[in-house]
Amino acid sequence: MKNEEKFNKLFSAFVLIGMTVALVLTTALKLGDSTGGKILLLVSAFGSLMGVTSTVFSAKGNILTFLFGFLDVSIYGVICFINWRNGGTGLGNALLHLVYFVPMQFIGLAQWRKRGASSTDKPAAKRLDARGWLITSLLLLLGSVTLYFILAHFDKSAAGTFLKWSVILDVITLACNILGQLFMSNAYMEQWFFWIGVNIFSILMWSWTLSQTGGSYALIYIIKYSFYLINSIYGLRIWLALSRKEA
Template identity: 35%
Template structure:
């Protein structure tokens, strides 16, 4: 499994695992939070490498994270993961399996695509409209930190769609999502308390991985001669 992993990838995964285990014992974090964090990290690292196996860890992460978010009244996060991310994992397995890379560059499983400028314009407009409307819905049902929650959820949905369709630009959205999610959990844990610091560490690790993912998929797209669509 680790034969085509770089030194950076192995070191990063080991360091993240050790930090999470330390937090679990030092701050008496929840076991479910530890499971969600570790499975999530494995998922995003495998996405950055273009591996279909990311979706199997994604099934574990999305289901556990949905429950944790619900217990903190982060209904947007809970609905996103339970009602959208979880079923999408199975769709992703199918779609990536149908679009394997014909000429693997670094052991990746899938062929990479790129967005056009027109595609970016549509994406930005749709994201703004979605964030505003979803924030109103979250406010209506009594959610917490609704603006941050809405932005994180809407951008996550578009990022996941780009991921399913194998666009390298998904990583630009994941970077934004991770910054928003870190802020969301810091605010939530400060205002409500709780023992799930693993969530902050997980999203911080996701942020670093998303930067690496953007770098890696950009290289893959150039090496594969990815076309814009």
């Protein structure tokens, strides 16, 4: 048990320190060669740091995740909207974060408190049954198709093409985000499968943005979601153990 606690503390420190160092170096370099958007760059860096802090607390089952999460999703939603207005991707993620994620932080806070969570105690974790997985799979499929046609209508890139890859990345990220947050707010272990998907496709989405528009803040989000991916694998490990205790 002591070795487990020591590993958890060291891993959390690695993610937080690593992300902070990477953000400071990246931001300093980008500030030096950026001709504009320096305020967005700094705000993006701060929001990313809040986001990584939130995911570390989430992986550990600490209710403070929702405090840092509120700052993260608010900033990220605005940045995605600005990126879309400038001709890049991100409309779906902007709407997702501002309309869905922001209120879900308060819902999650209330639900975790009902399940015994505090700044020192973890929530009682749950798992999906076979019926729950079937419903989730159907929602993911139908929701993704519907979202694609809605977002493709508003997308400014690759106009006139039937399949818009930037929109596909946006839709997959959007769908996984919705389900991940829903399961997180209700303390389901399965949230981490969707967070892993979110992180992989977010890295791809921002890599595409970096290659197409060269946005100074895109590299920050690539770094952010790379650390998120590492932490989400760690979170899956922790929550598998938590859900076994409740089974």
